[in-house]
Amino acid sequence: RGREQGYTVLLIIMGGCGSKNQGNPDEISPAETVKEALKAIKRIKKSHPNNLAVKCFDKAYFDTLSEDDQFALLKCMRSGIKNEDSGMGCYAMQPADYDKFKPFFSKVLSQYHKVAEDAKHVNNWSLEGVEGLPEGGNLDLSQLGLPELSMRVRVGRNLKEFPLPGAMTKEDRINMEKKMCEAFAVLKANPDYGGGYNSLTPDHENFINDEQYKQLVADHIMFKDMAADTYLETAGIASDWPFGRGCYVSEDRGFVIWVGEEDHLRIMCMQKGSSLNKVFDRLKAALDVVNGIEGLEFAMSDDYGVVTSCPTNLGTGMRASVHIPIPNLTADGTDKKAKEICKPLGLSVRGTGGEHTPIGADGTCDISPSARFCITEAQIITALYNGLKLLKEKEAEAGGNKDGDCGDAPEDKPAE
Secondary structure, eight states: OHHHHHHHHHHHHHTTTTOTTTTOGGGOOHHHHHHHHHHHHHHHHHHOTTOHHHHTOOHHHHHTSOHHHHHHHHHHHHHHHHSTTOSSOOOOSSTTHHHHTHHHHHHHHHHHHTOOTTOOOOOOOOOTTOTTOOGGGOOBGGGGTOOOEEEEEEEEEOBTTSOOGGGOOHHHHHHHHHHHHHHHHHHHHSTTTOOEEEEOSTTOTTBOOHHHHHHHHHTTSSOOOGGGOHHHHHTTTTTTTTTTOEEEEOTTSOEEEEESSSSSEEEEEEEEESBHHHHHHHHHHHHHHHHTSTTOOBOEETTTEEOOSSGGGTBTOEEEEEEEEOTTTTTTSSSHHHHHHHGGGTEEEEBTTBTTOOOOTTOEEEEEEOOOSSSOHHHHHHHHHHHHHHHHHHHHHHTTOSSOOOOOOOOOOSOO
8 A cells, every 4th residue: 555655646746747648647657657756856956956855865875765665755755846946845754754764864954954964852841951041940031121022832743643744644634633632622621721622624523614714814823724835735734625624722722732734733832921931831731731641642753853744843843932022123124133133043033924924013023943953942942032132132222222122012912
């Protein structure tokens, strides 16, 4: 079955790649299909040298693989082959892919995350011993003179027993959602969470109609149909929409779990406040609750940490961010100065609506540590705190105000 699926995938890959008989799969042998894929990779290496998957593809290594494993590796690369302008160009299809195809993925990870090819990731949520912590380990933004800000921390997680989203069948997606509903039942019964689950799967007991779904999207609670994203679509991640998709929302709307997006789960905590510790600790506690349910286990790698579909998120799978108004640093209408300050600290700056969106009219920007791999969870949250501290100081200097005033933070939105 694996070989048949791999062969079918290659036929899909080769659509538009020059195969003479691509309209009739029965007339194309597996050997011919692999040959066409290799020709495409060779061409893309020259035309798009920044496509990491293609750049790191080693024909000599590929030739050492069995036919089934060759199909499996090309399936991981199909997004980058079909979308030649890809920056990353690959997604893992099975939880074991990073370890199974280490000679390939170690190069991809090294190039993207700027680490050694033999780098090993360590997960650690404990703030004890982390450099740069304020005395007492309390990451209290009010002590920096900042107002209450919109804070959020999210992680990607995948269940060990299922294929990753790019390789899931419709049945897999439905079964994974059913599995997660066992966890949601535990969360709903917990007074710290409560809330309920919203499913897009037809005939699901928690099914919501199109109007309810659109409202959740408008409220920044639920994710959009991924079919519009050509990279996710060609990777197979957006397939079978809307089956197996949904979101759990806590009673206070401060804790959300997306089901069936780029990873099996996107788990996020958000609040408007001053203590980064609170949102960080709440997320960790919820992860422990979910991962502690009998029969439910997150996919992990001994060398690479948390397993995610995209290599960019591997390791921690974490993104921690704060929305901070910096009107003085953005007085020119851009986030250029903020980026100059944040980049040396390993922090990303973007608009409040996400990547490639404009900054807020009041100068509000989304600040988050860039690293996911070969950094601990505790180091990520500490880096965010120290970055905000420096931004506060530079904002004060830009405004000629020794103490600085970042103004009032905008109203919080539940999730992005």
